[in-house]
Amino acid sequence: APVLSVRSLTRHYATGAGLVRALDGVSLDVAAGELVGIFGPSGSGKSTFLMLAGLLENPTSGEVWLAGERVSHAGADLDALREIRRKRIGFVFQKANLIPFLSAVENVALGLEIADVTPADARVHGRRLLAALDLAHRADSLPAKLSGGEQQRVAVARALANAPPLILADEPTAALDRVRGRQVMEIFRRIAATRGAAVVVITHDPRSTNLFDRIVHFEDGRVCERPQIY
Ligand code: ADP
């Protein structure tokens, strides 16, 4: 079974201005080892898709399956899905959102969700992850002492702490310069290729198109087969 499978996913919002069809019947499979880019204009439903696929919100209709198991649907209990969310999905957002009074390695260790791991072991694991992202020398620094690119790589390390089979990233390079952005994208590329993770990245950076195994274009809440050139 695909790591992620979404079936006819729809999300409507009732607003003062009427019904907004943020997502309108999206179906998509992402396999292990696949790096998928999601492109599309602002307001086309990309973030909504990621929130639903990440079990952070429920769809109005449709289903989300992880590794062949149906986990989310219109009436799903999101609190009950917290365990699945934390152990099996790694999230990266535009802002690193690190805890300011914890060091880089402590931030990464916090992402670890293995019940019987000691704090000391968690730090060893965190250092190893940071080293793999060329951040060994920053492990004991507070976030404020790190550059934007370094902070984002710490956020990536935190997302990888549990070795989740699925990584979801929403504009992870938007706040970074070209070199740093490329570096973060290369990390996703490597995680997909070497660890076999399914990685879904929302971006509108056309420079990253050649890194993806597959590109999906969104328009008006739907997957668009014949996209405009962005
Ligand atoms: P994108 O990520 O592609 O910019 P979004 O998924 O954020 O698009 O939004 C898709 C549409 O849904 C937009 O029209 C947006 O205004 C609307 N939308 C998203 N979230 C909400 C919400 N909580 N309430 C009302 N409308 C929303």
Ligand code: ADP
């Ligand atoms: P927590 O257990 O910390 O409450 P959740 O299991 O609810 O986290 O969510 C998983 C991850 O998604 C966490 O890293 C959390 O910071 C992030 N997250 C949750 N909701 C949102 C949101 N609305 N916007 C951005 N990030 C979010």
